[in-house]
Amino acid sequence: MEYLIGIQGPDFVLVAADNVAASSIIQMKHDYDKMFKLSEKILLLCVGEAGDTVQFAEYIQKNVQLYKMRNVVPSSKFHFSDITQSVPFVSSQTPYHVNLLLAGYDDADGPGLFYMDHLSSLAKAPFAAHGYGAYLTLSILDRYYKPDLTQDEAMDLLKKCIEELNRRFILNLPSFSVRVIDKNGIQELQKVTVGAAK
Amino acid sequence: MALASVLNSDLGGFSYEKCQPFGFKDEMGHSDAGFESTPGESLSFMVRNPQCAAADDDVERKIEFLHGTTTLAFKFQHGVIVAVDSRATAGAYIASQTVKKVIEINPYLLGTMAGGAADCSFWERLLARQCRIYELRNKERISVAAASKLLANMVYQYKGMGLSMGTMVCGWDKRGPGLYYVDSEGNRVCGDLFAVGSGSMYAYGVMDSGLRHDLTVDEACDLGRRAIYQATYRDAYSGGQVNLYHVHSEGWTRVSQDDVLKLHQHYKEQA
Numbered sequence: 001m002e003y004l005i006g007i008q009g010p011d012f013v014l015v016a017a018d019n020v021a022a023s024s025i026i027q028m029k030h031d032y033d034k035m036f037k038l039s040e041k042i043l044l045l046c047v048g049e050a051g052d053t054v055q056f057a058e059y060i061q062k063n064v065q066l067y068k069m070r071n072v073v074p075s076s077k078f079h080f081s082d083i084t085q086s087v088p089f090v091s092s093q094t095p096y097h098v099n100l101l102l103a104g105y106d107d108a109d110g111p112g113l114f115y116m117d118h119l120s121s122l123a124k125a126p127f128a129a130h131g132y133g134a135y136l137t138l139s140i141l142d143r144y145y146k147p148d149l150t151q152d153e154a155m156d157l158l159k160k161c162i163e164e165l166n167r168r169f170i171l172n173l174p175s176f177s178v179r180v181i182d183k184n185g186i187q188e189l190q191k192v193t194v195g196a197a198k
Numbered sequence: 199m200a201l202a203s204v205l206n207s208d209l210g211g212f213s214y215e216k217c218q219p220f221g222f223k224d225e226m227g228h229s230d231a232g233f234e235s236t237p238g239e240s241l242s243f244m245v246r247n248p249q250c251a252a253a254d255d256d257v258e259r260k261i262e263f264l265h266g267t268t269t270l271a272f273k274f275q276h277g278v279i280v281a282v283d284s285r286a287t288a289g290a291y292i293a294s295q296t297v298k299k300v301i302e303i304n305p306y307l308l309g310t311m312a313g314g315a316a317d318c319s320f321w322e323r324l325l326a327r328q329c330r331i332y333e334l335r336n337k338e339r340i341s342v343a344a345a346s347k348l349l350a351n352m353v354y355q356y357k358g359m360g361l362s363m364g365t366m367v368c369g370w371d372k373r374g375p376g377l378y379y380v381d382s383e384g385n386r387v388c389g390d391l392f393a394v395g396s397g398s399m400y401a402y403g404v405m406d407s408g409l410r411h412d413l414t415v416d417e418a419c420d421l422g423r424r425a426i427y428q429a430t431y432r433d434a435y436s437g438g439q440v441n442l443y444h445v446h447s448e449g450w451t452r453v454s455q456d457d458v459l460k461l462h463q464h465y466k467e468q469a
Contacts, residue, residue, distance in 0.1 A: 021387050029387050051354050051384010
């Protein structure tokens with residue numbers, strides 16, 4: 001029911017998440033932010049089971065802070081993927097049931113987007129999505145994505161995906177938070193709402 | 199208590215096992231779609247549910263008194279209105295019509311009760327203790343956000359073990375009116391309007407169509423009262439009286455207690 005999407009360009013990563021916090025069939029909140037800032041240029045998008053998402057994301061956030069305090073040099077996001085990968089399955093008795101997208105910009109290596117699921121599979125990908133909406137939109141990304149797309153083209157691609165959700169997905173996801181990460185850090189772009197995605 | 203022993207017996211057998219609101223915990227593969235319950239299966243829109251894992255049947259199927267309930271709270275310019283019903287049911291039996299579903303955590307924080315009565319009152323009393331310790335340590339009142347986070351973290355430790363609690367933490371702190379929804383699943387959400395319980399959907403309908411930020415205190419109280427009344431009208435598991443509280447900058451005030459049947463007459467005459 002929740003939806004995450006990330007699109008990586010040559011020097012930026014564009015990410016978006018829906019804004020609905022639901023409980024059973026009720027929308028408890030329609031402006032809920034599912035992105036967690038891990039550092040100046042790294043975002044963690046987290047969906048999954050109630051409670052697990054926030055607890056896990058905040059745990060990682062605090063661990064990153066601790067790492068920064070202990071070590072002077074901030075590590076690249078690839079290392080963070082290693083840390084994060086161990087945690088969802090850290091206790092297989094009671095794993096965190098969360099699905100993640102980790103997006104960041106490293107000054108040395110450039111932008112990166114990582115897909116991680118609740119079984120701890122990790123994959124670096126040029127574009128990725130989570131949720132039922134992914135079934136509808138991955139093919140659009142396959143069809144129209146180019147590795148050298150500009151930020152505007154990525155935004156158009158994102159809007160195409162959201163249009164498709166509005167057209168075919170049974171659930172109403174009225175608005176999406178959108179952020180872009182590039183060498184200047186994390187910028188919040190305007191939310192994409194139903195009607196605006198035309 | 200005779201009542202408790204009656205409830206612990208056969209009435210425990212009634213089938214809650216089919217209603218599966220947002221049970222992610224069992225299967226690995228299925229992440230969401232909290233509404234697998236097809237029409238025809240228990241259509242009780244019970245937001246709360248005792249653990250219905252068929253596997254652990256040796257764990258006693260607790261009777262959750264307050265499964266059926268309607269509680270709501272909303273923010274407006276003059277603070278927060280909290281309105282609750284007062285019916286407790288055990289299956290088809292109305293166990294009580296005079297339950298206090300608002301817990302007074304401290305003079306400026308309220309907690310509502312939906313789900314298991316014992317769970318709610320225990321954890322909220324524990325929260326009251328934690329809030330008091332915070333005050334003593336930090337020489338200032340705890341914020342609503344911090345209080346709700348304390349509760350959410352406490353309850354998260356027991357996730358999956360059968361706690362059933364859906365509560366709203368309402369108060370006024372230096373950031374103004376505060377309202378958080380916290381439940382035993384681990385949800386903690388800040389918002390302007392929440393309704394919890396089997397009658398919550400009916401309450402949402404009335405609230406959403408009547409809520410404005412610039413209501414006066416009386417209008418807001420009327421809206422809260424009306425929403426609970428409408429929910430008790432439609433939901434069999436809600437009823438009794440409407441207990442109304444208003445949280446403002448000086449703390450909370452108990453506004454009114456109105457019997458739902460009298461409200462029915464009153465609204466009928468008005469119309």
